[in-house]
Structures are given as C-alpha cells and as structure tokens.
Amino acid sequence: MRIVLQRVSKAFVTINSKIVASIDSGLLLLVGIEEADTPEDIEWLSGKVIRLRVFPDETGVMNRCIAETGGDIIVVSQFTLHASTKKGNRPSYIRAARPGTAIPLYNLFISSLGSVLGKAVQTGDFGAMMDVSLVNDGPVTIIIDSKNRE
Numbered sequence: 001m002r003i004v005l006q007r008v009s010k011a012f013v014t015i016n017s018k019i020v021a022s023i024d025s026g027l028l029l030l031v032g033i034e035e036a037d038t039p040e041d042i043e044w045l046s047g048k049v050i051r052l053r054v055f056p057d058e059t060g061v062m063n064r065c066i067a068e069t070g071g072d073i074i075v076v077s078q079f080t081l082h083a084s085t086k087k088g089n090r091p092s093y094i095r096a097a098r099p100g101t102a103i104p105l106y107n108l109f110i111s112s113l114g115s116v117l118g119k120a121v122q123t124g125d126f127g128a129m130m131d132v133s134l135v136n137d138g139p140v141t142i143i144i145d146s147k148n149r150e
Contacts, residue, residue: 001041001109002081002147004030007054007140011074013124014131021122026071027054028134031109032081033102034095041146042105046112049073054140062140067117075110076124076132077102099127 005027012022029049055064055071066073079102083091097105106126114121124130 001034001037001045001105001145002032003045003049003144004078004081005049005052005054005142005144006030006134007137009135009137011132011134013074013076013122014133015125015128020130021074021124023072023074023122025069025137027066027073028132029073029075030078030081030132031075031106032078033097033105034082035097035101037097037101037105037146039105039108042109042112044149045144045146046109046116048144049113050116052142054142072119072122073113073117074122074124075106075113076130077106077126102126 008023008026008028010024011028012019014020027049050067051065053065054062055066055069057063079093079096082095083093084095085091103126110121110123124132
C-alpha cells in the first residue's frame, strides 16, 4: 500500500457537486492498493498513520499525533499512486489492485484507522470520480509505502 498523507486545516470530497466528506484539522490520506497488499500492510500502515507525530505541540514542534489532537481523517482511494512511468508517456497501472482485491483491503484500512483512532473515519467513494479539496497545513505532505518501510 502506498499513502500520500497530508496534514490539513480543512479538506472535503465532492462527488457530482455533493460534499460526501468534510473535516477541519486532521489528515487527508490518498491511498493506493496493489495486488500484493495484505492485512499485515493494513495493520502496519494504520498504526504508522495514527502514531505519526506531524502536529505541532505548544512550542510549535511537530511532536503530536492525530490521536492527541482530536483531529479527523478522510481516506480517498487513488489507484494512480501505483502508476509506472518507466516506459513512454502513458502511465501504466498494472500494479494497482483490481476492485475485487482493493475494496476489501480499503474497507479494512478504514475500519482499522477508526478502531485505533477511536472514532469514525470519513471517506470518498471507492472508484468514483471525485473532487478532493484541501488546505495543506504547513505544508506537511508525507509518502508512506508499506513495501518500503523507512
């Protein structure tokens, strides 16, 4: 799994001009799932996201995690995170999981995040054409890949 994590002061997702998810301070997660992903990847990533210290403490140092701030999370599926641009100019998405594999893992990830965070996680609609709007706070943007655990 590959995630683009963005600390936001505001984010929302619209589908057909209707807002389906909206948060103030928190995290927006763009999530790409590949065929080789497993529930172990979900467990590792959900723990990493919840414990990642990207929010400022009282001195302005990034020393607090999402759970400590009371912030919210929006998760948006994004198969294009597994695009390969190695050959030519048209990206290949061969590594991106097919819906039959991706949807159960996507739902498990959302459930796992909510369980660890202690509250519901908002989402877009898997596979839908979505408009994602955000105000990146900081800006803080981090890429996390369960296959490259740095």
